[in-house]
Amino acid sequence: MRAVRILLIIGVILGGLFVAADRLAVSMAESEAAEKIRSSQGLRSTPEVSIKGFPFLTQVMAKELDEVGISLKGITATASGRTVNVTEVRAELVEVKIKDNYSSAVAARADGSARISYADLGKAAPAGAKVGYAGAERAAKGQVKVVGPLLEVLEGAGIQVPRTFESLLKGREATVYSTVQLEGGNTVKLKADSLPKLPVPGFDDEIRRALDYDLKIEGMPAGLKLDRAEVTEDGLKFTGTGTNVSLVG
Template sequence: MRALRITLITAVVLGGLFVAADRIAVHVAEGEAADRIKATQGLSATPEVSIKGFPFLTQIANRQLDEVDVSVTGIDATAGGRTVAVSEVRAELADVRIGGNFASATAARAEGSARVSYEDLTKSAPSGATVGYAGPERAAKGQVKVTGPSVQLLEGAGVAIPDAIKGVLGNEEIEVYSTIEAGESGTVRLKADSLPEIPVPGFDTELRRAVDYDLRIDGLPGGITLNRAKADETGLTFLGTGQGVSLVG
C-alpha cells in the first residue's frame, strides 16, 4: 500500500512538472511567434498569439498545431491615400503545419475578421461624406448609410462646380445606402445601391465617384480573403476565410 501511495505521489509530481514545462514552453513559443508574425507581416504593433490544445510539447514534436489565434491592434486601413484606424484584426488558424526548420507555419484553414467603427469609416470616406448605421433591416444585408451635402461631396471628388450650378444644387443633402462588396487582397468596396436624381445633367457619374470607394485593410495573414461584412449600431466587422494560409515565412 505504501509503495502504491509513493507511485501515485510520484506520478502526480511528474505530471505537474510536465504540465508546468508544457505551459512554459507554449508561453515562450507564443512570444516567439508574435515577434516573427510582426516581422513577416510588416506590422507596427506586436500581435497577441494564443496556441490552443494540450499538450503543446507533443504538438510541436509532430510539427502540427491544432489551433493558433492571432489578435492585432493598431492596424491601419487605407482609402484614396487616407489612413484610418482598424480597432482590431483577428485570425483563427486551424491545423497549422510547421516547416522542417521552424522557419514557416501554414494553416490548412483560417478565419479572419477586422473591426472598423463608423467614425473611422467616415475618416476613410471621400471629403464631405459621413458613414453611419443604416438601421437593422439594411444592416442585416451588410449595408451602411452615406450622407453629405451634394456640393461638398462633388467637390470632394475633385469636381469643379461653377457658382451657377452651386445655386441650382443649393444645400441639398444626399443620402444613399451602400452595400459592402468583397474585393481582392484585403480590399472591400462601399458601393451605393442607387443614387438620387441630380438636377444638373451629367453629374450623376460624378456623384457615384464621390460616394463609392475602396477600403484596404492590412494585417491579415496572407491567404485570408475578406468576403462578407456584418453591420451593427457602432460599425462594421469584415469577415473572411482562407486555405493554405501562411502565418510566418
Template sequence: MRALRALLITAVILGGLFAIADRLAVGFAESEVAAKVRSSQGLSTEPEVSINGFPFLTQMVGSELEDVEVRLGGVQATAGGHEVEVTEVAAELTGVRLNGLTSAVADRATGSARISYADLGKSAPEGATVSYAGPERAAKGQVKVVGPATELLQGAGIDIPGFAEAMLEGRTLTTYSTVSITNGDTVRLRAAELPELPVPGLDRKLREAVDYDLEIDGLPSTIKLDKVTTDETGLGFSGVGTNVSLAG
C-alpha cells in the same frame, strides 16, 4: 498505506512538473510561431499567438497543433491618401503540421477584422459621414452616406455652375452604399441609389463623389477576405486561406 501515500505524492509532484514544463514549452513555441507568421506573411509587426489544447507536448510529439489563434496589430486601410485603423484583426489556424521548429503548414486559416463607422468616416469622401443604415438595409450589406451637396461635389473636384450652387445651397444629400470585397483585400462602397438633384447632369456626377475604395494593408497574404457584414458598430470582414505556409 504509507507506500501508497508516497506514490500519490510523487504522482502529484510529477504531474505538476509536467504541467510547468508543458506551459514553458508552449510559451517558447508561441514566440517561435509568432516570428514565423510575421516573416512568412509579410506583417509589419509581430502578432500575438496562442496555441490552444493541453497538453502541448503531446501535440509536439505528434507534429501537429490542433488550433492556433493569431491576433494582429498595425493593420491599416487606405483611401484617397487617408489611413484608418482596422481593429480586431485575428486568424485561427487549424491542423498546423510541424516540421521541427523550422516551418509549419496550416490546413486552414480563418481571418476576421473590423472597421468602425468612426474610422470609416475618416476615409470617406470630403464632407461625407458614414453610419448604420438600419436593420433592413444592413441585411443587404448597405451603409448610410450623408453630406452637404456642394461640399460633396466640390470635394470630388466637380465644378458646380454658379446658378446650380445657389440651388444646392443648404441641401443635404443622403445615399445608401452597398459594401463589398474585391481582390481579397479591398473594401468597395458603391451607391445603390442616388438622390435626384435639381440640376441636370449633377446627379450622375454625384456618384463620383460618394463611391470609393478602401485598400487594407497588413493582413496575412494567404488570407483573402471574401465576406463583409454591417451592423450598428461598423463593418465586419472574414476570409479563409488553405495550406498556409509558416516557413521562416
C-alpha cells in the same frame, strides 16, 4: 502500500512539473510567434497569439500545432490614398505545420474575421461625408447610410463644380444608402443604391464618383480571404476562410 503511496506522490509531482514546463514553453512560444507576426506583417502593435491543445511540447516535437488563434491589431485599410485602421482581425488556424527550422508556419485551413467601425469607415469616406448605421431593414440588405454636404463632398473628390451651379448646391446635404460588397478577398466596395436628385444636369457620373469608394484591407495573413460582409450597429463585420494560410515566414 507505503511504496505505492510514494510512487503516486512522485508521479503527481513529476506530472505537475511537466505541466508547468509545458505551460511555460507555450507562453514563450506565443510571445515569439507574436513578435514574428508583427515584424513579418509590418504591424504597429504586437498581436495576441494563443496556441491551443495539450501537451504543447509533443506538438512541437511533431512540428504540427493543433490550433492557433491570433488577434491582429494595427491592420490598415486604404481608400484613395487615405489610410484608416481596421478595428480588429481574428483568425483561427488549424493543423499548423512548423517549417524551415521553426522560422515559418502554415495552417492547412483557417477561419478569419475583421471588423471596421463606422468611425473608421467615415475617415475613409469622401471629404465631409459620414458613414453610419441605416437601421435594421437596410442593414439586412447590406446597406449603410452615407451623409455629407454635397458641395464639400464633390470638391473633396476633386470634382470641379461650375461657379454658376455652386449657389444651387451650397447648403444641400446628400444622403444615400450604400451597399457593402467584398471583392478579391480584401477589398470593401461601397456603392450608392440611388443618387440624390440635383438641379444640375449631367452631374450623375460625378456624384457617383464622389460617393462610391473602395477600401482595401492590407496585412491580412496570406491565404486568408474574406468573402462575407455583415452590417451591424457597431460597424462592418467580415468573415472568410482560407487554406495553406501563412502565419509567419
